[in-house]
Amino acid sequence: MGKQAIRARSGGGRVLVMIVTILLVVAAFLDYRGEPPSRTGAEASAAIAPAPSNPLDPVSVTAAMRPALVNISASTKPFGLGAAGSGIVLSADGEVLTSHHVIKGADTVTVTDVGNGKIYDAVVLGYDSGADIAVLDLSAASELTTATLGNSADLRVHDEVMAIGNAGGTGGAPTGVQGRITNLDSAIVALNVGDLSQKALSGMLEVAAGVTSGQSGGALVDRKGAVVGVIAAASGESTGADGHPANGYAVPIDTAMRVVHQIRSGTPTDTVHVGPTATLGVITSNALPTGTGARVDAAVHGMPAHTAGLGTGDVITSVDGRVIDTAHALRVALNGHRPHDTVRLTVTGAGGQRTLAVVLAVGPPN
Numbered sequence: 001m002g003k004q005a006i007r008a009r010s011g012g013g014r015v016l017v018m019i020v021t022i023l024l025v026v027a028a029f030l031d032y033r034g035e036p037p038s039r040t041g042a043e044a045s046a047a048i049a050p051a052p053s054n055p056l057d058p059v060s061v062t063a064a065m066r067p068a069l070v071n072i073s074a075s076t077k078p079f080g081l082g083a084a085g086s087g088i089v090l091s092a093d094g095e096v097l098t099s100h101h102v103i104k105g106a107d108t109v110t111v112t113d114v115g116n117g118k119i120y121d122a123v124v125l126g127y128d129s130g131a132d133i134a135v136l137d138l139s140a141a142s143e144l145t146t147a148t149l150g151n152s153a154d155l156r157v158h159d160e161v162m163a164i165g166n167a168g169g170t171g172g173a174p175t176g177v178q179g180r181i182t183n184l185d186s187a188i189v190a191l192n193v194g195d196l197s198q199k200a201l202s203g204m205l206e207v208a209a210g211v212t213s214g215q216s217g218g219a220l221v222d223r224k225g226a227v228v229g230v231i232a233a234a235s236g237e238s239t240g241a242d243g244h245p246a247n248g249y250a251v252p253i254d255t256a257m258r259v260v261h262q263i264r265s266g267t268p269t270d271t272v273h274v275g276p277t278a279t280l281g282v283i284t285s286n287a288l289p290t291g292t293g294a295r296v297d298a299a300v301h302g303m304p305a306h307t308a309g310l311g312t313g314d315v316i317t318s319v320d321g322r323v324i325d326t327a328h329a330l331r332v333a334l335n336g337h338r339p340h341d342t343v344r345l346t347v348t349g350a351g352g353q354r355t356l357a358v359v360l361a362v363g364p365p366n
Contacts (some may be wrong), residue, residue, distance in 0.1 A: 056160040056223035062176040064225040067115035068147035069174045070096055071166040072122070072136075072217060074106035076364065082106060084169025086218030087136065088227060089113070090260065094120065094141025097256060098217030099232055100127045100134040105364045111138055114174060115145040124365050126263035126274040132201055132232050132251060133259040134365065147219065150226030152252035155205065157181050163211045163231050163248050165218020174218065179209025179248065188233060188249055204249045205229045211248030220250040230256045268336045278337040279363025280305040284316070284327040293317040293348070294330040308358045310347060317353075318346040331366065339363075 068089045075082035085102030089095075096111065103109055109122040120138035127134035138144075157180075164176035183206035189199070205220065211234035220229030229250030259272060268274045281303020287295040293315040299306040310316075316324050319333040320343055337343060339362040347354055 054223065056162065056178065058162060058176060058178050061162050061221055061223065061225045062164055062174075065147070065162075065164050065176075065219055065221050065227075066174055067145040069114045069164065069166075069219060070138075071112045071114065071171045071174070072096075072098060072102055072109065073111075074103045074109045076105050077107045084166060084171075084214050085216045086165035086174065086214065086231070087111065088147045088217070088219050088230065089115070089144050090135075090146060092142065092144050092146055094136075094138030094144060095125070096122070096136040096138060097230060097260060098134050098136060099230060099251075100129045100132045100365070101232075102217045103127070103134050103136070103365050104129070105366070107364050109136065111136065112171060113138070113141070113144055124277075126259075126268075126272060127365055128259045128262075128272045129366070130199065130201075130271050131255060131259050132199070133230065133256045135260055135263050148224075148226045149253055149257070150222050150224070150228040152205065152228045152254045155181055155184060155222075155228055155252075157184060160223050161207055161209075161228065162221050163207060163209055163215055163218065163250070164221060165215030165231055167212045167214050169214030174215075177209045177211060177248075179207045182206045182208045182247070186249060201232065201249075201251070203252065203255060204232065205252055207248040207250065208246070209248045210234070210246035215248075220248075220253075228253050270332050270335060273335050273365075276339050277363045277365050278334055278339045278341060278360035279303065279366070280310075280334065280358065281361060281363070282310065284330055286326050287315045291325045294324050294327040304358045304361050308345075308356045310345075310356070311349070314347050314349040316345055316347055320344050334360070 070087040072085045072087050083102050087096040087098035090097050103124055111120045111122045120141055122136040122138055125135045125137050159181045162176045162178050165174050167175045186204040186206040188201040188204055215231050218231045219227045220231055222228050229252055231250050233249040235247050262272045263274055266274055281300040282296050282305045283298040284294040285297050287293040296310050296314045299310045316330055318324055322333050324330050337360055339360055341360050342357055345356045345358055
């Protein structure tokens with residue numbers, strides 16, 4: 001899956017980038033239309049790294065990292081639309097770290113391990129959509145080559161790194177692009193053109209490198225070949241032409257592994273979903289005036305909400321007694337549930353207020 005940068009504005013060492021996420025077989029990274037981020041002297045001097053005694057060797061780093069990467073193909077029914085991305089092998093028995101947006105909405109996920117060339121069916125173990133991190137499990141995998149993890153807290157501006165992944169979504173051996181860290185705390189606002197949802201990602205690593213589509217979920221590695229980030233997005237011209245330098249953005253590995261540990265614990269939070277995704281089968285928006293619930297824009301035929309009698313214009317105001325004031329609040333309330341759980345909805349509509357017991361169904365990662 002790719003992300004397209006539209007507009008960037010800077011100030012105080014933080015860059016704000018508008019990004020579009022597109023569900024395509026191979027989504028393209030398009031132009032960065034803004035000024036490069038500015039930084040205060042104090043911030044820059046505090047974060048700038050000294051010149052390393054042994055600079056990054058792109059050939060050896062790429063060769064060392066490739067066997068610990070996977071190529072991901074995610075597809076969505078009924079039209080077969082999907083995404084091509086990358087992933088990082090965390091365990092020999094098939095635990096894989098990737099970007100949430102690579103597998104968002106996918107009904108099926110298949111993974112090709114670069115180290116052994118085998119193809120696996122993947123199960124989504126959990127995800128944090130706000131952090132853009134997901135964890136997969138590869139069925140019947142064993143003896144996979146695992147990645148060496150670094151410490152993103154040790155990174156400094158000007159550190160040399162490489163972004164390595166499934167460039168172009170074409171599969172085969174992952175390719176890398178070299179660059180330097182230019183910001184340790186970038187903030188990104190992502191707009192998904194599939195469902196028009198927006199996502200804010202903060203604390204991102206910014207790299208002066210021409211990251212391309214398909215590398216999402218791949219590895220940002222340091223000169224020692226240790227993973228320091230998970231590639232998430234890109235902006236700018238890959239050639240750096242026309243005054244719009246290419247930039248890549250990655251979730252720091254320390255942030256990503258906090259999500260991984262939460263998923264491993266088996267305990268969901270308001271942001272971290274664990275296990276199969278439960279769904280009502282509705283498309284919602286904020287009711288008007290705001291603060292009055294989640295409005296049902298559409299109830300998918302044959303799904304739980306439709307079967308329970310919800311229709312366009314109904315407003316969900318509570319789930320199991322928990323007040324729902326926005327569409328986001330509804331998603332958070334359902335986040336801790338699993339398929340086949342029964343929830344009690346309070347709904348208002350043309351017929352007044354009613355309470356419904358609804359059994360949740362299995363849905364794609366949302």
